[in-house]
Amino acid sequence: MRLMHAALVGFLVLGLVACQKKQTRPDEQGAGATSPGGGVSTTGVDGSTTGQASDLTTAQQQALAALKTRSVIYFEYDSSEIRSEYLQVVTAHAAYLVKYPNARVRLEGHTDERGSREYNIGLGERRAQAVRRALQLQGATETQIATVSYGEERPAVAGGEEQALAQNRRVEIVHAQ
Amino acid sequence: MSISIKRAQRPAHWFCMLSLLGFAAPTQAQLRLDITKGTSDAVPIAVVPFGGQPEGGPADVASVVGSDLERSGRFAPMPRTDMVTRPVRGDQIRFEDWRLLKSDFLVVGQVQPGASGLAVRFELFNVATGQQLLAKELPTTEAGLRATAHRISDLVFERLTGVRGAFSTRLAYVEVEGAPPAQRYRLIVSDADGFNPHKVADSPEPLMSPSWSPDGQRLAYVSFEGKASAIYVQDLASGKRSRVSARAGINGAPAWSPDGRTLALTLSRGGNLDVYTLALASQTLTRVTSDDAIDTEPEWSRDGGSIYFTSDRAGSAQIYRVSPDEGARAERVTFTGSYNARPRVSPDGEELAMVTLDRGNYRIAVMNLKTRALRVLSSSNQDESPSYAPNGVTLIYGTQDGGRGALATVSSDGRSQQRLSADRGELREPAWSPFPAR
Numbered sequence: 001m002r003l004m005h006a007a008l009v010g011f012l013v014l015g016l017v018a019c020q021k022k023q024t025r026p027d028e029q030g031a032g033a034t035s036p037g038g039g040v041s042t043t044g045v046d047g048s049t050t051g052q053a054s055d056l057t058t059a060q061q062q063a064l065a066a067l068k069t070r071s072v073i074y075f076e077y078d079s080s081e082i083r084s085e086y087l088q089v090v091t092a093h094a095a096y097l098v099k100y101p102n103a104r105v106r107l108e109g110h111t112d113e114r115g116s117r118e119y120n121i122g123l124g125e126r127r128a129q130a131v132r133r134a135l136q137l138q139g140a141t142e143t144q145i146a147t148v149s150y151g152e153e154r155p156a157v158a159g160g161e162e163q164a165l166a167q168n169r170r171v172e173i174v175h176a177q
Numbered sequence: 178m179s180i181s182i183k184r185a186q187r188p189a190h191w192f193c194m195l196s197l198l199g200f201a202a203p204t205q206a207q208l209r210l211d212i213t214k215g216t217s218d219a220v221p222i223a224v225v226p227f228g229g230q231p232e233g234g235p236a237d238v239a240s241v242v243g244s245d246l247e248r249s250g251r252f253a254p255m256p257r258t259d260m261v262t263r264p265v266r267g268d269q270i271r272f273e274d275w276r277l278l279k280s281d282f283l284v285v286g287q288v289q290p291g292a293s294g295l296a297v298r299f300e301l302f303n304v305a306t307g308q309q310l311l312a313k314e315l316p317t318t319e320a321g322l323r324a325t326a327h328r329i330s331d332l333v334f335e336r337l338t339g340v341r342g343a344f345s346t347r348l349a350y351v352e353v354e355g356a357p358p359a360q361r362y363r364l365i366v367s368d369a370d371g372f373n374p375h376k377v378a379d380s381p382e383p384l385m386s387p388s389w390s391p392d393g394q395r396l397a398y399v400s401f402e403g404k405a406s407a408i409y410v411q412d413l414a415s416g417k418r419s420r421v422s423a424r425a426g427i428n429g430a431p432a433w434s435p436d437g438r439t440l441a442l443t444l445s446r447g448g449n450l451d452v453y454t455l456a457l458a459s460q461t462l463t464r465v466t467s468d469d470a471i472d473t474e475p476e477w478s479r480d481g482g483s484i485y486f487t488s489d490r491a492g493s494a495q496i497y498r499v500s501p502d503e504g505a506r507a508e509r510v511t512f513t514g515s516y517n518a519r520p521r522v523s524p525d526g527e528e529l530a531m532v533t534l535d536r537g538n539y540r541i542a543v544m545n546l547k548t549r550a551l552r553v554l555s556s557s558n559q560d561e562s563p564s565y566a567p568n569g570v571t572l573i574y575g576t577q578d579g580g581r582g583a584l585a586t587v588s589s590d591g592r593s594q595q596r597l598s599a600d601r602g603e604l605r606e607p608a609w610s611p612f613p614a615r
Contacts (some may be wrong), residue, residue: 118429
């Protein structure tokens, strides 16, 4: 009787675990849901990983906090080449991804406001892909990296002067945790 | 190459209830129109205040007609303060007065009770000959007076120019509020003169690239609401929408085929953008371009037989044309300058509007497809997103006004320009609707 009870509890626990896994699988199509009547909502693609924040070891949390101080790579006009001054940024993030295989990043590519908007989506994607390749060359795996391009749609700063434009030509490395 | 979708497009019709938004009171910014470049040869016309209604209100029919005609760049309406008499019927007109005032044409009319509530009766005259060119009575309601005024503008414009008026059309555009990085994005549909703005979608993530279906009843657009781009098609009357493409990577630049059955769009597989077509009913996806370059911003030719698009396959952005069939070879269309992007075909199919880099400035240009002659129409440095009025007389585009996004119109001959700016927020990506059904 006790044995059966234990088995039943174990079965239930397994079932719960299975359920949790299923629930946290990201939407395969990678886009959010829309709530009734409320405009657009923002159910994230990375919903699968946000729940892991509390699972991080202190060491990993510290490593992540250190990375966040340098997580933006800036580009020259109309270029997707990673300048040498940013190679160590890439190296630091790659090392983290290699050390913590559960870690996930999202590379957000951006351009300045010049030129056509949808074409700039392409340029932002090219920048995000350049950073992805650099991370993978240093050992990060494909499954750890997602990319998105916002083109000129989400500037970091407003304004059309060169300083503002330079701050907007960027890839932001966003860690899921 | 035809690709059937491997991953089942889970609920292909993925409706939600945005219908409430469709009828919400307009809380959007009101637009202000400034004429930034006029023509000296605009035809003088007098639109006399209509009888039976107070002057100066939002439903002042003569004022709406005058503004419409002025906005076309072809007419110069007489200021009311210059009018000596205010006839409301043809038999009250003393033509010699109007000849002295050097008005070539004259519109008079009145608002009166009618079977459906109200009726607007108007007449158009040639001042030199005294000939009546138009006389009509249009049934309307109090709420429909502005729409009726636009209809009168359409009729007057067509009678005097031979070209169908596009004043009863609508605009879709994106309005952005707030400072980076926290901005609010709204997709707005308004009348062609910027009045009656209604919110179609509202998101803290970017909304982009509105595109009208050929019947004018639906909008396709890009939304980043799921922190990744997806293409939606939204019915404007009901507010219902479906998500038609949310594939991994980029889903962008939707463009309706002339028959309304297929969307051209841009997808990225492995990080490279290519142009595809998506048959809406069958969800059949066909790859149109396959090049390592950025291929985007598709636009159908008027006969649906080819697709124009932007590509940097030769090093810089230029416009190409390709047959929408699998594996077709693309042919380069633009050769002038180092940057030509975002093609839009003129309603008569003879010209291509685009963004061109003109001596360091991004400007709107129009290219004759036969002669390949390119003429630059706009004069700022950050002009983009050209869209033709359905009669081809005017283009609307995105520009900057004091560092903020604004909309501007330019006549297709480049001679008159106007700017539409909001009292708050930024405006961008205007798309001019097709004609309403006659």
